[in-house]
Structures are given as C-alpha cells and as structure tokens.
Amino acid sequence: MxxxxxxxxxxxxxxxxxxxxxxxxxxxxxxxxxxxxxxxxxxxxxxxxxxxxxxxxxxxxxxxxxxxxxxxxxxxxxxxxxxxxxxxxxxxxxxxxxxxxxxxxxxxxxxxxxxxxxxxxxxxxxxxxxxxxxxxxxxxxxxxxxxxxxxxxxxxxxxxxxxxxxxxxxxxxxxxxxxxxxxxxxxxxxxxxxxxxxxxxxxxxxxxxxxxxxxxxxxxxxxxxxxxxxxxxxxxxxxxxxxxPTDETTARFFGGVNFFQVKTSAGWIKATIRPEQIQVFAAPQPPAKDLPNPSPNLLPMAVTANQFTGTQRRLTLKAATGPSLQAWVGPSNTFSIGQSVWAHLPPAALWRFPNSENLSGAAMVGYGVIQPLS
Known part of the structure; x- marks a missing residue:
C-alpha cells in the first residue's frame, strides 16, 4: 500500500x-x-x-x-x-x-x-x-x-x-x-x-x-x-x-541585541540590526573589494569578546566612542581579543522603530552620531 x-x-x-x-x-x-x-x-x-x-x-x-x-x-x-x-x-x-x-x-x-x-x-x-x-x-x-x-x-x-x-x-x-x-x-x-x-x-x-x-x-x-x-x-x-519586529521589546525577545540611534537625512531614528547581519573584516585597511561602492556604515571597532558556540562565533565589538555591537560570524573566523576590525552595517539590514520602515538606501551620516538606546 x-x-x-x-x-x-x-x-x-x-x-x-x-x-x-x-x-x-x-x-x-x-x-x-x-x-x-x-x-x-x-x-x-x-x-x-x-x-x-x-x-x-x-x-x-x-x-x-x-x-x-x-x-x-x-x-x-x-x-x-x-x-x-x-x-x-x-x-x-x-x-x-x-x-x-x-x-x-x-x-x-x-x-x-x-x-x-x-x-x-x-x-x-x-x-x-x-x-x-x-x-x-x-x-x-x-x-x-x-x-x-x-x-x-x-x-x-x-x-x-x-x-x-x-x-x-x-x-x-x-x-x-x-x-x-x-x-x-x-x-x-x-x-x-x-x-x-x-x-x-x-x-x-x-x-x-x-x-x-x-x-x-x-x-x-x-x-x-x-x-x-x-x-x-x-x-x-x-x-x-x-x-x-514591531517594537524593541519584540526584537529583544527574538534575540535582538543591537539597538541604537542613528542620524540619517531624515533626522534621528531608533534602529536595530541583528547580529548575524553585521559583516566583520580585519583592519587596518577597509575591505572595499568586499563591499558595495560606495560603502556606507563602515565602522572602526575592536573585538572585546569572542565566544565559540559550535555553529558560530559571537563577537562583542567596541569603539572608542559609541555603543558596543554583537556580531555573529562563522565558526572558522579567528578574530582575537583586542584586534582592530571594520564592522559593516548594511543599510538594507537596518530596521527602525516605531514606524517599522526599512532603511535601505538611508545610510548613517557618520559613526560619530550613532548612539546607544537608553
């Protein structure tokens, strides 16, 4: 049968x-x-x-x-x-x-x-x-x-x-x-x-x-x-x-850990990006060949933590000023603590609150105006 x-x-x-x-x-x-x-x-x-x-x-x-x-x-x-x-x-x-x-x-x-x-x-x-x-x-x-x-x-x-x-x-x-x-x-x-x-x-x-x-x-x-x-x-x-996600509480419940304010041509907005959507490259040279041209939202940072989970590595990235970011990369990446890196936040991956509008094409004005959410 x-x-x-x-x-x-x-x-x-x-x-x-x-x-x-x-x-x-x-x-x-x-x-x-x-x-x-x-x-x-x-x-x-x-x-x-x-x-x-x-x-x-x-x-x-x-x-x-x-x-x-x-x-x-x-x-x-x-x-x-x-x-x-x-x-x-x-x-x-x-x-x-x-x-x-x-x-x-x-x-x-x-x-x-x-x-x-x-x-x-x-x-x-x-x-x-x-x-x-x-x-x-x-x-x-x-x-x-x-x-x-x-x-x-x-x-x-x-x-x-x-x-x-x-x-x-x-x-x-x-x-x-x-x-x-x-x-x-x-x-x-x-x-x-x-x-x-x-x-x-x-x-x-x-x-x-x-x-x-x-x-x-x-x-x-x-x-x-x-x-x-x-x-x-x-x-x-x-x-x-x-x-x-409709709001910050919802995003956090689903594992969102990166929340900040950024300044765009439309003014200040609250935004989030998931850790797996952040691209991390070794410094000192910006990896222009791997990014769209021009390359918006490319941030100089340093690795402060690197946790191996089996299927990925969870990085904590920190800059001299501004918020820390969590980035999840492949398990074979070998970034060391204290290493200088570039973090790329693709505009299409940014999501704003509270109006739930995608930020594709709305690049940050600059790293100096990114601020952590309170």
Missing part, C-alpha cells in the same frame, strides 16, 4: 466545507482571575489547517488562552468561533477540539492501545474499528507493537507519542498543544517536532501550540502570536519577526 493510501486509511479526509469549518476566531477575548487580567482584548484569526504558536514569557496568558479555546475556562468577555459556530456555550467534550498537555496525562490503568482508542469509545465506535484505528495510529507515531504496554512502561517521549495518537485518532478540527515538548531532551524534541509537523501535513488539522521557546515556535509555526501581559504584541510569520 502506498504512503498516500495508508494516510487515507488512518486519517479522516477533510473536504472543503470541513476545512472551512476548522478556522478559529478569537474576538475581544478577556479573562481575569480575582481581578487580575490574564488575557486582555485578544483578537486572533487562525486559518483552517494553519499552525499558530502562542509565544511569550511565563505568565503572559498563553495557557489561559488555550484553556479558553478548549472550554476548560469560560471567558469573561469575547467570542470564540470554530468556523461559523460559536463555542462560548459549547461544553469541552462537544467542541471537537483535542488538547495535549506537557505530561500527556495517560490513563495509568489502561494499556497504550486502550488509551489511544478511548476517545473513539466515547464516540460510540465499535470495538473492532477502535482497535484497527488505534493500531494504525500507533504505527503512524512509530509505536507499532506497543498496544499492550502500560503507560508506566513508556519513556517520556513515547508517552507524548501516545498522547498525540490519542488526540489525532478522533480527527479533531483543532489540536491544542500546551508546552508538549518542554520536558524532553534536545534530540528527542527535534524528533517530535518533525513527527508533529508530518502528522499535521497528513491531517491538515488546525493547530495551536503554546511555547516559551522562540526556536521551537520558529520551527513549528506558519505564524507566531507573541504575547506579553495578556495582550498580543505582534502576529506574524517567523521570518517577519526577525526582519521587521
């Missing part, structure tokens, strides 16, 4: 009408606990078959938002729609939404096969079909032959695979994942990320992931919804978060 045929045998086939019904809308959603806001005026449209990560620091309202979608919590205000259907008065078990938590929460007294088939049993599916679908789904999550094991006999990664199989076998319209991989080691986390993405591609289930890990959100998401203090700060693709 071909891979496509196997997938059709395991997964529910969604037609266009069913896919449209799987879009998720959060409108003016708010929730407080004892007068303290947890989610405030949240608006978010999630398309059918889309993967969106709710990203942010601890306590920003990510998990609360997920529980509102699942029906575990009821909103104080606002509307939750699945397709054209309002969920506000629909109990959790009637929403056709599956939720996976960090620890999976398998039933300890049931076998792996019985855990996976549990939702089907609640739907009234007959025993033979339950067993067939559970076995097929376990094969899809690479746990063939585990049907008779107990949860206590599973590793953490295996338990999460069972939880994933249990959630997907019922063909939910939306799959919610609350920090599902945070307890796994790095290698296993990458394996599970790849598995989840493959299963999502097979099922086209709409997926909402809660995470505080920027790297995980970037790898897993079509779009990221960044939250701070219960509010959405920015909703964008992973690439857009790196190229054009």
């Amino acid at each position: 071909s891979k496509m045929s196997k997938n059709k045998a395991v997964f529910k086939n969604y037609d266009k009408e069913q896919l449209a019904a799987s879009s998720l809308s959060l409108k003016n959603l708010s929730k407080s606990f004892r007068g303290t806001p947890a989610v405030q005026d949240l608006w978010l449209e999630i398309g059918a078959g889309e993967i969106v990560s709710l990203l942010g620091p601890s306590g920003c309202g990510k998990s609360t938002t997920l529980q509102l979608i699942a029906g575990i919590l009821r909103p104080d205000a606002g509307q939750i729609d699945l397709g054209h259907r309002s969920l506000n008065q629909v109990p959790p078990e009637k929403r056709n939404i599956a939720l996976i938590l960090q620890k999976g929460l398998l039933f300890p007294h049931l076998s792996v096969g019985e855990n996976v088939a549990f939702g089907l049993k609640m739907q009234g599916v007959n025993r033979l079909e339950r067993e067939q679908r559970a076995t097929a789904m376990l094969n899809r999550v690479q746990l063939s032959g585990f049907e008779n094991r107990l949860p206590t006999e599973l590793s953490g990664g295996q338990a999460q695979r069972v939880a994933l199989a249990r959630s997907l076998v019922i063909a939910p319209q939306v799959l919610l994942l609350d920090e599902p991989l945070s307890a796994l080691d790095a290698n296993l986390r990458e394996e599970m990320q790849a598995l989840i993405l493959q299963l999502q591609a097979d099922t086209q289930v709409t997926m909402v992931i809660v995470t505080h890990d920027q790297a995980e959100a970037v790898v897993m998401s079509h779009r990221i919804a960044l939250m701070f203090e219960g509010r959405l700060r920015q909703v964008a693709t992973p690439e857009e978060f790196y190229r054009c």
Whole structure:
C-alpha cells in the first residue's frame, strides 16, 4: 500500500466545507482571575489547517488562552468561533477540539492501545474499528507493537507519542498543544517536532501550540502570536519577526541585541540590526573589494569578546566612542581579543522603530552620531 493510501486509511479526509469549518476566531477575548487580567482584548484569526504558536514569557496568558479555546475556562468577555459556530456555550467534550498537555496525562490503568482508542469509545465506535484505528495510529507515531504496554512502561517521549495518537485518532478540527515538548531532551524534541509537523501535513488539522521557546515556535509555526501581559504584541510569520519586529521589546525577545540611534537625512531614528547581519573584516585597511561602492556604515571597532558556540562565533565589538555591537560570524573566523576590525552595517539590514520602515538606501551620516538606546 502506498504512503498516500495508508494516510487515507488512518486519517479522516477533510473536504472543503470541513476545512472551512476548522478556522478559529478569537474576538475581544478577556479573562481575569480575582481581578487580575490574564488575557486582555485578544483578537486572533487562525486559518483552517494553519499552525499558530502562542509565544511569550511565563505568565503572559498563553495557557489561559488555550484553556479558553478548549472550554476548560469560560471567558469573561469575547467570542470564540470554530468556523461559523460559536463555542462560548459549547461544553469541552462537544467542541471537537483535542488538547495535549506537557505530561500527556495517560490513563495509568489502561494499556497504550486502550488509551489511544478511548476517545473513539466515547464516540460510540465499535470495538473492532477502535482497535484497527488505534493500531494504525500507533504505527503512524512509530509505536507499532506497543498496544499492550502500560503507560508506566513508556519513556517520556513515547508517552507524548501516545498522547498525540490519542488526540489525532478522533480527527479533531483543532489540536491544542500546551508546552508538549518542554520536558524532553534536545534530540528527542527535534524528533517530535518533525513527527508533529508530518502528522499535521497528513491531517491538515488546525493547530495551536503554546511555547516559551522562540526556536521551537520558529520551527513549528506558519505564524507566531507573541504575547506579553495578556495582550498580543505582534502576529506574524517567523521570518517577519526577525526582519521587521514591531517594537524593541519584540526584537529583544527574538534575540535582538543591537539597538541604537542613528542620524540619517531624515533626522534621528531608533534602529536595530541583528547580529548575524553585521559583516566583520580585519583592519587596518577597509575591505572595499568586499563591499558595495560606495560603502556606507563602515565602522572602526575592536573585538572585546569572542565566544565559540559550535555553529558560530559571537563577537562583542567596541569603539572608542559609541555603543558596543554583537556580531555573529562563522565558526572558522579567528578574530582575537583586542584586534582592530571594520564592522559593516548594511543599510538594507537596518530596521527602525516605531514606524517599522526599512532603511535601505538611508545610510548613517557618520559613526560619530550613532548612539546607544537608553
């Protein structure tokens, strides 16, 4: 049997009408606990078959938002729609939404096969079909032959695979994942990320992931919804978060470390540039042959730190006056502490605040007018 045929045998086939019904809308959603806001005026449209990560620091309202979608919590205000259907008065078990938590929460007294088939049993599916679908789904999550094991006999990664199989076998319209991989080691986390993405591609289930890990959100998401203090700060693709953050807080959360004021022909502006976009060349001669002609934003600096991370070197650069800059270069570069270098800040890589306009072609007036942000 071909891979496509196997997938059709395991997964529910969604037609266009069913896919449209799987879009998720959060409108003016708010929730407080004892007068303290947890989610405030949240608006978010999630398309059918889309993967969106709710990203942010601890306590920003990510998990609360997920529980509102699942029906575990009821909103104080606002509307939750699945397709054209309002969920506000629909109990959790009637929403056709599956939720996976960090620890999976398998039933300890049931076998792996019985855990996976549990939702089907609640739907009234007959025993033979339950067993067939559970076995097929376990094969899809690479746990063939585990049907008779107990949860206590599973590793953490295996338990999460069972939880994933249990959630997907019922063909939910939306799959919610609350920090599902945070307890796994790095290698296993990458394996599970790849598995989840493959299963999502097979099922086209709409997926909402809660995470505080920027790297995980970037790898897993079509779009990221960044939250701070219960509010959405920015909703964008992973690439857009790196190229054009809406504000300094957002840029810092995604690893931005270079913030300064520069003077252009339009006056003073606040700007940022990512460390990997700065080009570093050995001094004393400017590397004119390697740069556009003319070469704007070429700054004389000295290396004050050189940290090897395995895949790159992270340099700290300092000038006699002006701010320090962080630059990430290839691992084979051998700049020494105290070495004089030229740092080139390509105008096209500069991003300004607060109007989010690209500075391509707007060169700095000169190094003497670059100032660190307070």
